[in-house]
């Protein structure tokens with residue numbers, strides 16, 4: 277995919293600017309800038325989605341875009357948009373520690389700690405930054421909950437605790453949509469109508485529509 281990653285990073289900064297809480301906004305901006313080089317070099321995953329250089333940054337952007345769209349679709353839902361945007365932008369920041377850099381010769385390799393996982397590692401990164409801000413301690417925990425519980429289920433790289441705020445549920449579904457649809461981009465064009473195909477997102481077969489009105493791009 278031909279993506280202008282500098283432009284995508286700038287868009288993430290514009291999303292960050294939507295955060296109203298000054299401390300949360302500054303904290304988020306500092307983390308994005310400090311981790312920019314890694315976000316631009318790492319994949320989203322090595323196995324299931326956004327497997328390309330900068331896939332991690334592009335996925336971060338898409339999840340935040342999706343989350344903000346969900347907020348717009350439910351304008352009467354009284355959730356904290358600051359927590360949603362903060363969490364969406366930082367939900368996978370722990371993955372910056374998980375993968376080797378792309379060297380155009382070999383594949384990315386997982387080199388994070390199998391014993392910790394990106395929910396914990398991201399929470400740890402963000403906690404260090406948040407500790408410098410004079411915010412209510414329980415509110416800091418709420419902000420960290422956006423990162424630590426975005427996976428919602430216990431698994432190999434899953435959640436720290438089950439989600440306890442609607443804000444993190446929004447981030448989870450924004451993440452789920454992007455990580456499910458992105459791997460289908462290429463393979464869906466390689467099969468005919470009604471045929472089944474697999475994505476790298478798991479063992480399940482998907483079927484292409486038989487609708488005569490349906491046209492491939």
Ligand SMILES: [Fe+2]
Pocket residue numbers: 367368394426427
């Ligand atoms: Fe994640």
Ligand SMILES: [Fe+2]
Pocket residue numbers: 335339367368451455
């Ligand atoms: Fe994600």
